Amino acid sequence: MSVDEKTVRRIAHLARIAVTDEEVGPLQGELNAILAFVEQLGAVDVTGIEPMTSVTPMRMKKREDVVNDGGRASDIVANAPDTEDNYFLVPKVVE
Amino acid sequence: MTALNELTLAEARDGLKEKRFSAREIAQAHLDAIEKARALNAYIVATPDRALKMAEVSDEKIAKGEARPLEGLPLGIKDLFATQGVHTTAGSKILEGFEPHYESNVSTQLWRDGAVMLGKLNLDEFAMGSSNETSAYGKTISPWRRNGSDAAIVPGGSSGGSAAAVAAHLCLGATATDTGGSIRQPAAFTGTVGIKPTYGRCSRWGIIAYASSLDQAGPIARTVQDCAILLGSMAGHDPRDTTSVDRAVPDFEAAVTRGVKGLTIGIPKEYRVEGMPEEILRLWDQGAEWLKAAGATIKEISLPHTQYALPAYYIVAPAEASSNLARYDGVRYGLRVPGKDIAGMYENTRAAGFGREVKRRIMIGTYVLSAGYYDAYYVRAQKIRTLIKRDFERAYADGVDAILTPATPSAAFGLGEMASADPVQMYLNDVFTVTVNMAGLPGIAVPAGLDSQGLPLGLQLIGRPFDEETLFAAAQVVEEAAGRMKLPAAWWA
Numbered sequence: 001m002s003v004d005e006k007t008v009r010r011i012a013h014l015a016r017i018a019v020t021d022e023e024v025g026p027l028q029g030e031l032n033a034i035l036a037f038v039e040q041l042g043a044v045d046v047t048g049i050e051p052m053t054s055v056t057p058m059r060m061k062k063r064e065d066v067v068n069d070g071g072r073a074s075d076i077v078a079n080a081p082d083t084e085d086n087y088f089l090v091p092k093v094v095e
Numbered sequence: 096m097t098a099l100n101e102l103t104l105a106e107a108r109d110g111l112k113e114k115r116f117s118a119r120e121i122a123q124a125h126l127d128a129i130e131k132a133r134a135l136n137a138y139i140v141a142t143p144d145r146a147l148k149m150a151e152v153s154d155e156k157i158a159k160g161e162a163r164p165l166e167g168l169p170l171g172i173k174d175l176f177a178t179q180g181v182h183t184t185a186g187s188k189i190l191e192g193f194e195p196h197y198e199s200n201v202s203t204q205l206w207r208d209g210a211v212m213l214g215k216l217n218l219d220e221f222a223m224g225s226s227n228e229t230s231a232y233g234k235t236i237s238p239w240r241r242n243g244s245d246a247a248i249v250p251g252g253s254s255g256g257s258a259a260a261v262a263a264h265l266c267l268g269a270t271a272t273d274t275g276g277s278i279r280q281p282a283a284f285t286g287t288v289g290i291k292p293t294y295g296r297c298s299r300w301g302i303i304a305y306a307s308s309l310d311q312a313g314p315i316a317r318t319v320q321d322c323a324i325l326l327g328s329m330a331g332h333d334p335r336d337t338t339s340v341d342r343a344v345p346d347f348e349a350a351v352t353r354g355v356k357g358l359t360i361g362i363p364k365e366y367r368v369e370g371m372p373e374e375i376l377r378l379w380d381q382g383a384e385w386l387k388a389a390g391a392t393i394k395e396i397s398l399p400h401t402q403y404a405l406p407a408y409y410i411v412a413p414a415e416a417s418s419n420l421a422r423y424d425g426v427r428y429g430l431r432v433p434g435k436d437i438a439g440m441y442e443n444t445r446a447a448g449f450g451r452e453v454k455r456r457i458m459i460g461t462y463v464l465s466a467g468y469y470d471a472y473y474v475r476a477q478k479i480r481t482l483i484k485r486d487f488e489r490a491y492a493d494g495v496d497a498i499l500t501p502a503t504p505s506a507a508f509g510l511g512e513m514a515s516a517d518p519v520q521m522y523l524n525d526v527f528t529v530t531v532n533m534a535g536l537p538g539i540a541v542p543a544g545l546d547s548q549g550l551p552l553g554l555q556l557i558g559r560p561f562d563e564e565t566l567f568a569a570a571q572v573v574e575e576a577a578g579r580m581k582l583p584a585a586w587w588a
Binding site for chain 2: 001003007008011012013014015016017018019027029030031033034035037038039040041042044046049050051052053055056058060061063072075076077078079080081082088090091092093
């Protein structure tokens with residue numbers, strides 16, 4: 001499979017990465033080189049094979065359902081580009 | 096007397112214990128070496144004040160006879176580990192100015208055991224790369240050079256800063272991480288030792304995520320013993336990482352001298368890839384001879400799905416990366432670039448903040464996870480992962496204790512030499528290491544010789560899950576037979 005320019009722009013938008021017109025061509029070439037490389041996986045017979053979902057077979061750990069952390073709003077927003085009263089500020093989302 | 100920064104970690108530990116020098120002196124020796132080695136660009140940020148303060152505490156502990164396991168030993172930390180109050184960047188512009196208010200689990204355990212932090216080490220952006228050329232904070236240069244040449248050589252990647260700093264005596268050891276070979280390939284390129292432990296052995300908590308089902312932390316150091324000492328402090332159960340395994344950490348250092356008598360070492364025939372330099376094939380045979388001479392049995396084995404590991408990796412890792420890196424949106428940390436609305440702000444921030452390789456991988460990941468392609472790419476790759484793991488399980492069930500392979504298909508290349516190649520050429524660096532991440536196994540790279548141009552070459556040993564001890568024992572045999580790598584004169588100082 002290979003991607004065309006329109007698909008490159010669609011993927012970039014899904015990935016929330018702005019691309020310029022000049023970037024689309026080279027990106028298309030690079031993505032297609034990678035897609036051509038992974039194409040060989042089509043040759044493997046995977047009938048009846050389970051996909052790996054856990055690297056080490058283990059039971060999902062569950063912690064006790066108690067509050068064990070919190071009350072650190074100022075730590076959490078400390079690195080944000082724009083905040084007010086321990087809230088993250090973003091451009092207006094609803095009209 | 097050997098300069099304090101040229102001691103091995105084990106020698107430094109013993110010297111401090113015997114009060115032959117102080118923690119302050121050995122920290123200062125490293126800080127001076129770092130200052131002189133700016134040309135290598137191994138550190139993104141050095142933390143001299145913190146280092147000297149920690150060394151002072153260490154000297155007090157030693158004076159009181161309360162030395163902890165790593166007391167006073169100066170280490171470098173890959174800049175993928177969150178360090179409280181110290182700039183943490185992942186080598187990316189998008190995290191410019193980020194100062195975490197928390198400390199990664201692995202580094203917390205190193206400080207708990209008395210180690211001293213020298214600073215944060217350079218890396219490929221978000222650990223995506225094999226040459227340390229994708230860092231937004233400049234390329235790291237290897238302290239190695241080809242015979243009679245002053246052309247700059249790459250240290251490998253993504254833990255290129257860690258490997259270069261260890262090789263150039265800018266720390267006694269360093270933390271690193273390995274998603275497809277990012278500990279073992281730079282170790283092989285710089286004549287150092289690096290181990291990627293079994294998935295789950297070290298907590299990923301506080302390590303900036305690349306591909307979560309593959310990422311694993313481990314040490315790079317100048318000897319096998321030093322790696323064993325460091326891993327002993329880095330490993331251990333952490334309830335904050337649900338994939339961290341709740342099992343006791345063995346005495347890795349004790350395993351180093353165990354020997355390989357009676358062990359069976361597998362030689363996988365699929366690792367003889369086309370176009371591999373004769374020198375590497377010879378070194379591989381030599382490694383098998385060394386292990387045989389030490390009492391191991393050598394057995395040819397087959398790992399039939401080997402060739403599919405790298406392409407499957409380039410589906411699984413970008414897919415996980417596209418999800419993990421969605422968090423860099425200009426809202427919670429780092430860079431923000433305004434846009435006409437909130438989506439425009441996201442798009443402009445990520446366009447300006449991510450480098451080319453990162454964008455490529457996020458976009459590949461986005462594509463293979465998108466509607467209509469998920470089964471054809473992602474699910475198929477995960478099935479192939481099962482087959483790769485099964486290959487190893489069969490070999491181990493047939494009585495193989497560890498597997499010997501070359502660490503990389505070539506020695507280190509020159510800076511910029513791969514710039515014109517398509518991205519896949521660079522990816523081929525990881526062809527021997529990536530199988531290990533796909534199967535979640537432990538793997539160690541150990542220096543085994545020099546090529547005809549005077550650059551180091553490494554061998555890799557792959558173990559059973561949670562059997563790092565056998566890897567340390569076998570790697571020690573290789574290290575003793577090959578002799579320690581001797582760096583060319585310090586041209587950078």
